[in-house]
Amino acid sequence: MFTTAVAAADPMKQVSKFLPERPKGRTIVVGAGKGSARMAEALEACWGEPLEGVVVTRYGHEAPCSRIEILSASHPVPDAAGERAAQRILDTVSGLTEDDLVIVLISGGGSALLSLPAAGLTLEDKIEINKALLRSGAAIDEVNCVRKHLSAVKGGRLAAAIYPARCHALMISDVPGDDPAIIASGPTVGETTTAEDAKAILKRYGIAVPEHVARHLDTPAASCIAPDDIRLSRTENHIIATPFMSLEAAAEQAKGEGLSVLVLGDTIEGEARETGIVHAGIAEAVYHHATPVPRPALILSGGETCVTVRGNGRGGRNVEFLLSLAVQLNGLDSVYALSGDTDGVDGREEVAGAVIAPDTLARARQAGIDARAALDDNDGHGFFEALGDQVITGPTLTNVNDFRAILIL
Structure with missing residues (x-):
């Protein structure tokens, strides 16, 4: 029955059901998560040409792809490879036009794998805070709330970077309630939590942060992309598999x-x-x-x-x-x-x-x-x-x- 449950969520069975209309311009694929490489493999199998892009998955979770580049990084604790991968993804979607389409492949684990810190913060800051949160007993939505407000790519920021191109996100849910804003910390989803919420979570679990991290949470740079932001107006989020x-x-x-x-x-x-x-x-x-x-x-x-x-x-x-x-x-x-x-x-x-x-x-x-x-x-x-x-x-x-x-x- 465990094998049956896993097979039901195989991207090879689900991705083809949620394909977008083909664009006039380029089709680019980016993504992150423990299932993202398999999702990319499934997309290549059913989309055809032309297709290009890059996704990052956990070490050992790679899948064979010929047109989409597969990168690997650490999970659940981020590493430098994840930081570089997140920057590559942002670079890949920069400078696009309204005629272009970006298919974003998201699954659980994407939070740690998209480990690009906000300006002024370091990867070491995120690693130490992430370790403390994982050991504290904090719920996944609390962990992700903190991650979003320390990130350069989560909390809707990836979708904002894709604009004005069309963004079509496919997600495999690994979170209770299947909230797209929580899956991989919602890189293509508008965010309603605030930096004050993140600070309250850190305080609740007794997690001390360096002074420069505390200062960051008091600045506008810690704010995520709001749901009504114009840069999210061309984004569609689709959950293709659920628990x-x-x-x-x-x-x-x-x-x-x-x-x-x-x-x-x-x-x-x-x-x-x-x-x-x-x-x-x-x-x-x-x-x-x-x-x-x-x-x-x-x-x-x-x-x-x-x-x-x-x-x-x-x-x-x-x-x-x-x-x-x-x-x-x-x-x-x-x-x-x-x-x-x-x-x-x-x-x-x-x-x-x-x-x-x-x-x-x-x-x-x-x-x-x-x-x-x-x-x-x-x-x-x-x-x-x-x-x-x-x-x-x-x-x-x-x-x-x-x-x-x-x-x-």
Whole structure:
């Protein structure tokens, strides 16, 4: 079912459904995200000639293209390659005319990959603030709000640079609610948050910033592009794949195998360990009381939880969710679960997620591993690696957020 969910969001199946009218002038392609290279490959397959451009993706997530140049950079922590790529993209769309068309390919991960800081800021500033936000437990919309107000390309700035050419953006959503302004920090979407909002988020999570960054947030340069800005008047944003589409695909497969299916939604956020506790309670209700659905049953959910890293572990929201779920279920018979990120990367690890079974805790004890201690140390990756229960897919070349499935037999 995890494979089915990922396949439903394959750009090869979706890009051709959202093609724009061909322009009188040039057709240029730019983009960023963990699925952007696959999107570019799909566009080349269905558009034909002429086509040119450049997109940036995460290291290892490249796809074969002949006309669109594929660049690679670091994710989730930005690097100099991402800074150079963002500048290349801005240079590529400069000086265009009304007759030209720019197709923008956006997917999750684009925020870190488009790491061009605003004037007066450095890449090191953005890296340190980004690291602090990722460890703080801040929600993805909060993280992206700060990113936008420190950026030279996010928060509608890319679309503004494309104007007066036509901008046709195709997006794969990896965010709860599928808000285009949050996907990759909305490089082609007008922004309603303010620099004051960004400052409030930094204060809320106790993240100190250098004095020159604080001064930047007090200047007009920190303001993003407003939704009614004339430079956005020729921009269209289209979401071509969503987390819920993938949950629906998995649900249909499960129903075909005779399972009762409960879809909790694709917008679940909050601390991963708390989400695990809640999911365990629902699974126990199904197991003991046949409510809200009878056995055999499947519980599905998506969204993007977070991990406030307080221990010495490596974090990872999918493995933390599963470890919390396993501890709460305490070996409940006939309950199995998988949780994985659909891009194949949980946190900063080249691991999609993991699986649990009724014997997970018993096997851990036999191996001398304390599951509760691992959870307290935010060491889900170490726990499941030791048991051999990781789900490793490699780059999937798409990204529609997390996939969680609990099977109750």
